[in-house]
Amino acid sequence: xxxxxxxxxxxxxxxxxxFLVASGLSLIYGLMGVLNFAHGAFLxxxxxxxxxxxxxxxxxxxxxxxxxxxxxxxxxAVFAALTELALIRPLYERHIEQVLVTxxxxxxxxxxxxxxxGTDPITVRGPVWLSRTTAVLGASIPNxxxxxxxAAVVVLAGLVVFLRRTRYGMIxxxxxxxxGMVTALGIDVRRSFTLVFAIGGAAAGIGGVLAMHAMxxxxxxxxxxxLIFAFIVTVVxxxxxxxxxxxxxxxxxxxxxxxxxYLGGTGDFIVVILLAVVLLVRPAGLMGKAA
Amino acid sequence: MSxxxxxxxxxxxxxxxxxxxxxVSFDVPATGITAVLGxxxxxxxxxxxxxxGLIARRGEVLLDGERIDALRTHRIVQRGVGYVxxxxxxxAGLTVAENxxxxxxxxxxxxxxxxxxxxxxxxxxxQRAGTLSGGQQQMVSVARALLNDNRLLLVDEPTKGxxxxxxxxxADALAEAATxxxxxxxxxxxxxxxxxxxxxxxxxxGRVVHTGSASEIxxxxxxxRRLLGVSAEEHS
Numbered sequence: 330x331x332x333x334x335x336x337x338x339x340x341x342x343x344x345x346x347x348f349l350v351a352s353g354l355s356l357i358y359g360l361m362g363v364l365n366f367a368h369g370a371f372l373x374x375x376x377x378x379x380x381x382x383x384x385x386x387x388x389x390x391x392x393x394x395x396x397x398x399x400x401x402x403x404x405x406a407v408f409a410a411l412t413e414l415a416l417i418r419p420l421y422e423r424h425i426e427q428v429l430v431t432x433x434x435x436x437x438x439x440x441x442x443x444x445x446x447g448t449d450p451i452t453v454r455g456p457v458w459l460s461r462t463t464a465v466l467g468a469s470i471p472n473x474x475x476x477x478x479x480a481a482v483v484v485l486a487g488l489v490v491f492l493r494r495t496r497y498g499m500i501x502x503x504x505x506x507x508x509g510m511v512t513a514l515g516i517d518v519r520r521s522f523t524l525v526f527a528i529g530g531a532a533a534g535i536g537g538v539l540a541m542h543a544m545x546x547x548x549x550x551x552x553x554x555x556l557i558f559a560f561i562v563t564v565v566x567x568x569x570x571x572x573x574x575x576x577x578x579x580x581x582x583x584x585x586x587x588x589x590x591y592l593g594g595t596g597d598f599i600v601v602i603l604l605a606v607v608l609l610v611r612p613a614g615l616m617g618k619a620a
Numbered sequence: 621m622s623x624x625x626x627x628x629x630x631x632x633x634x635x636x637x638x639x640x641x642x643x644v645s646f647d648v649p650a651t652g653i654t655a656v657l658g659x660x661x662x663x664x665x666x667x668x669x670x671x672x673g674l675i676a677r678r679g680e681v682l683l684d685g686e687r688i689d690a691l692r693t694h695r696i697v698q699r700g701v702g703y704v705x706x707x708x709x710x711x712a713g714l715t716v717a718e719n720x721x722x723x724x725x726x727x728x729x730x731x732x733x734x735x736x737x738x739x740x741x742x743x744x745x746x747q748r749a750g751t752l753s754g755g756q757q758q759m760v761s762v763a764r765a766l767l768n769d770n771r772l773l774l775v776d777e778p779t780k781g782x783x784x785x786x787x788x789x790x791a792d793a794l795a796e797a798a799t800x801x802x803x804x805x806x807x808x809x810x811x812x813x814x815x816x817x818x819x820x821x822x823x824x825x826g827r828v829v830h831t832g833s834a835s836e837i838x839x840x841x842x843x844x845r846r847l848l849g850v851s852a853e854e855h856s
Binding site: 496499500502503506507509510511512513514515516517518 | 672674692693694697698703705709711712713714718721722723725764768
């Protein structure tokens with residue numbers, strides 16, 4: 330019983346991490362049709378800068394931890410916005426070139442981060458509470474997973490409020506459905522592209538700092554590792570659907586953990602099988618709209 | 621005929637590299653409704669989309685004497701060109717109120733005017749547009765264009781696929797709107813054209829083949845059959 334509880338809650342925590350990365354990917358694709366392979370670079374840079382800030386303030390302190398999350402969000406948002414303005418916008422409506430430039434940026438970013446921070450993973454410390462556990466139904470749950478879950482819930486709630494209650498949110502929802510018609514109403518939809526990139530970058534930045542604490546290291550490859558699963562989550566949930574990304578994040582991560590625990594460490598394999606099944610049975614994803 | 625609000629000169633438009641409008645030139649008067657007629661695939665919808673910059677185009681388009689053909693679509697709309705697309709294109713996941721709010725460009729949108737024209741929409745404010753009937757979606761689509769003080773409306777097949785009662789309602793709304801703004805109307809229902817349009821432009825194979833008063837074309841059975849392939853009576 331305790332093993333099952335531990336597996337499920339770790340799955341939820343991992344799903345929360347996947348959601349933080351996948352939410353931005355999904356919104357960006359939904360609105361702009363861009364598969365953003367540079368998303369992992371947003372995450373990695375935010376993690377590195379967040380780590381540096383926490384080191385400067387005091388890695389063990391809650392102040393350093395919270396400030397590193399905030400800084401990570403800002404760094405992710407700025408990096409993403411600059412990427413959209415400088416690299417994506419000039420290639421408007423040229424989707425293949427846009428994808429290629431994000432692939433190139435992701436490779437270049439990893440090389441740059443390796444050059445700045447070295448190729449070896451850097452061990453990360455945080456508040457002591459994060460390395461402790463909390464007992465739930467006989468299972469000792471590492472506290473870092475609670476933080477991941479809370480962060481994802483806060484980000485999801487914030488995104489829902491933004492998308493439902495603000496004019497820009499409304500434009501983004503409408504743009505995901507029919508970008509051309511938004512333009513035909515006299516709205517410069519390209520402005521919302523930068524905003525969506527920034528929001529996605531901020532979420533990835535928060536995810537980067539928290540992933541660093543969850544894995545207790547930061548490296549240039551951190552973003553790339555998570556990006557693979559974030560893409561799977563985005564496709565399974567339905568490209569462009571925030572709700573789909575949230576559901577698929579939990580589904581993929583819990584399935585992965587259950588398989589790792591009970592099926593001899595086959596979690597990654599099972600996730601790929603799930604992806605294949607979804608693509609065969611429901612190509613648009615769980616919540617996506619059929620083309 | 622009053623002075624032209626829109627002048628189209630040698631408009632060529634293409635979709636995915638395929639030329640769909642060959643060489644179209646016409647004027648739209650500053651008052652009343654001007655119908656764009658033609659057989660299926662003649663290039664009527666593409667002409668409207670080309671004017672608005674929704675598809676690749678070349679040639680000159682002047683709105684009230686000012687060139688707008690180099691502008692992006694949202695800039696053209698901001699200059700006072702409202703658009704009602706052929707397939708309604710309401711945002712299915714947004715409510716009626718959100719669909720209308722998105723279309724509001726001016727500080728004091730004409731909400732009362734729209735509410736008077738389409739009282740049914742007020743009662744359905746919080747309903748998702750994707751769950752509306754085709755006629756109600758068309759009302760949302762027309763209402764979006766009427767919320768602002770436009771200088772010209774481009775309306776594409778507003779009665780397509782609608783029940784006769786709704787056709788009448790939509791036509792009534794366009795007639796009312798036309799008292800304040802000129803309309804360039806693509807319409808297949810010749811009875812609606814006969815009722816609403818003052819002028820008519822006939823397009824065939826991506827070119828203008830006839831211009832004149834709407835009644836002149838529709839009252840001449842031979843001309844109607846030759847240009848449109850149908851008689852006004854059998855296509856109403």
